[in-house]
Amino acid sequence: MSASTPFQQRVAAAVADKRVVRAVHLATLKKVEAREAGMDQLRDFEQIRSLAAQVKQHTLDYLPRYLEQFVEQIEGRGGAVHFAPDAEAARRIICDIATSRGLKRVVKSKSMTSEEIHLNQALEAVGLRPVETDLGEFIVQIDHDTPSHIVTPIIHKDRRQIALAMQRELGCEYTEDPTELTMIARRHLREIFRNCDLGISGVNFGVAETGTLCICTNEGNGRLTVSRPRVHVALMGIEKVIPRMRDLPVFLKLLARSSTGQPLTVYTTLISGPKRLQDADGPEELHVVLMDAGRSDIWAGEFREVLRCIRCGACLNACPVYRNIGGHAYGSVYPGPIGALLTPLLHPAGGHEELPRASSLCGACGVACPVKIDIPDLLVRLRAQTHRSHPLAKRVAMRMWLWAMKSPLVFRLGQRLLRGLLKDGGDGWATDGPGPLRAWTQPRDLPIPPKRSFRAIWQAELSNEDKRG
């Protein structure tokens, strides 16, 4: 039990970092309120959530069929589809597209899937220097940091850190003004956009019926990434497909509201094939990289509904654990409640058993999820799969506890034993518990149990009293 895992060490450091904890508290609580206000605008958001869950679950239940249709449609529109069974294949495909065409100036819009496969490192290894263009991701990149939230990558950073990074890396005047900082980034990235030749994006939804990629963004860098360069590569997990165009509004009405409270993101971009012959501008080539990378394993097992996730970040914002440890403590690209599921499921041998255990199971995530993934229930199911990995001492303790709970006599003895073991600080409270209770008394005290337990009171008095009225 006391074995300190790397996760617990990261947690200890994270909880102690008051600056980050404060920043994450402020940001997430604000987003929780924005989400609630956004949902309240809808006539019947519970009904829309149910439909969204149903459409996604349906798509997953017929996934091969919809993927075939999706691929056929993209190809029919002149796009190319590449198949990546794992992360390595996805990296190789994308690097090959770049190198075989001599594409050098690479821009990226925010994509969690590309973070998942560490695409930037792979591109750098073949001599390319991809530029992250989402403001948050751009700051992460120039500050050699990693994102700590799937929607708000620099939720952990304050303006001072951002100002220092911009000054150091871009050689600009030091300013902490968010508008000025944003405009410095705009000017810097504008020139890069003007001259780029490869754009890499993620995908929010892939419409099987038409082979359309739907990308939801607020800044406009996503639009620039998919329209400026000669070649557009879209990296997409196989779970992102939905059946029909008319299913899209169900998700669009929930996605931005769940993320930021907006009714829609500023830009909802639908891409159906590369530039048409007569089009004024746009990429000549469209490549869609369909990636599995562990998803089919999740799909085939009991956690399929996890793949409904639309990466809105609502569960992170709602989670009191995330709020107190931030995203980096999870040690994974996907933090928060959904990350505590996705990370161990995508990397079963990765030693992530502790992630699903680090939850009070309060259920705030499940309430916030726009596609009704029963996150608390799935966390418990994951715990059940890995309970044998607990240290022996804990497993023995569990058996002893069970034995005690099966016998009222032993249970009563246990109650007395506990009373005997606790050291009364003089006011009826113990401040330093014995054995496993030491962890309990780390942040809080433990009351000394009253001399008479309920069952004792019942036997002595309550059972004999007449009904009173």
Added chain:
Amino acid sequence: MTVALFVTCVSDTFCPRVGEAVVRVLRHCGCDVRFPARQTCCGQPAYNSGFHSEAAELARRMIAIFEPYEYVVTPSASCAMMVRQHYPQLLADEPGWRKAADRLAAKTYEFTSFLREVPEFDVSANLRFNEAVTFHYPCHAREFYSARDLEALLSRVPGVDLRTPRPVDLCCGFGGIFAVDHAEISGAMMGDKLESLSQTGAGLVICDEGGCALNLAGGAHRRGTSLRFRHIAECLAESLGLMEAEE
């Protein structure tokens, strides 16, 4: 009607007064209250930790103990949820037990929900507070009522000075064994909760969950915060003159 009290291991040990209050209020409402003495724990600590065969052993035991009674009432939303939601899941592959689990699930109630659903009894009208009051909404009450339901119930108490905490449904960080295995996170969450309760300015916190109360009261004591935590059953028993107010 005959009601079996499922007092829960936490209340039995640490806050027997809650059990006593439940008994007195139910008797006041005309219930014939029994206490099956062989009861211990519902098994939730094992269940939540992923030890499901162990939890199933306790589930079968509990089902057998409570089988004879018309209703089962518990002062804990969390333990009620365990019985109602997870027992049928745990025993899904054992048809006989599954049926018995469904029967127990159907007749098991969290205390406040029981008062609202079964006998003709207006909880709000029978409560009195002589000071400002706030509340902790136990997360596992989601199965039975929302934080807004609890807020509405308390706001209808005659003359009440109700201070709603923000966020209204923040977790206290207890989470059973989580509080011990991840004491740092749990402690930080508890700090947030105590902060939000303190900010209401109320000294009395209605807290209908033994585990949450143990956690929050322990935190308040460690920090020297003057918050007092009471189960709604205790408040009702006092308001109805069934129990002396605690010092």
Added chain:
Amino acid sequence: MNLQDFLSSLTKRGGGDRERTPLPDDLESAVRQVDGNVDLIGVFAASAEAAGARVRRTSGADWLTAIAGILGDLDATRICTQAAEVGFLSRARSAELSEHLRDSGMTVSTDTGDDELFSADASITGVSAAIAETGTVVCESGPNAARGASLIPPVHVAVVGAAQIIPDLCDYFEQLPGGPELPANVNLITGPSKTADIEGTLVTGVHGPGKLFIVVVATAS
């Protein structure tokens, strides 16, 4: 790797006798927020303003002066317009608009090449549709309808014919063609470019236009 090999990691395992969820048939009755029985222009204007766009409601007589006024207030002198016929902006109206702006002393280009777009003070486009529920204007790519026109200049003026306003987001997706007529690039634009990445502070114009003006023209029928 080909498609069938790729899918074999799914098809081989099949999902067994797992119960499959049906596709819900009726989405619209739950999803629709706005129907046709409301003041569509009013709802549209309120939603667009809430998203940070600025809406001018004009008549067939004063739309030209309204646009010139917007641009004049911004001291915009280099203006890009589209050669394409999009929505309300027919060829004739576009010509009329260009002439009016030139008369107001502005430089107007219908070329949407990089040099023009990157140096323009503002662009003016027609829209394919406008959505009342969300205050969205829709720009579709096409011949002479550049993706960059509504994206690159710092100010975007979208001209909407009042009859183009449809009630709900689902109405737009319901009418989108599925075949080859589906444009390669469609943008649903809801407000100006935004970010709140730095400490949650809202900043507009991070990459796309920082100002979005929507001129709604109600022509006498």
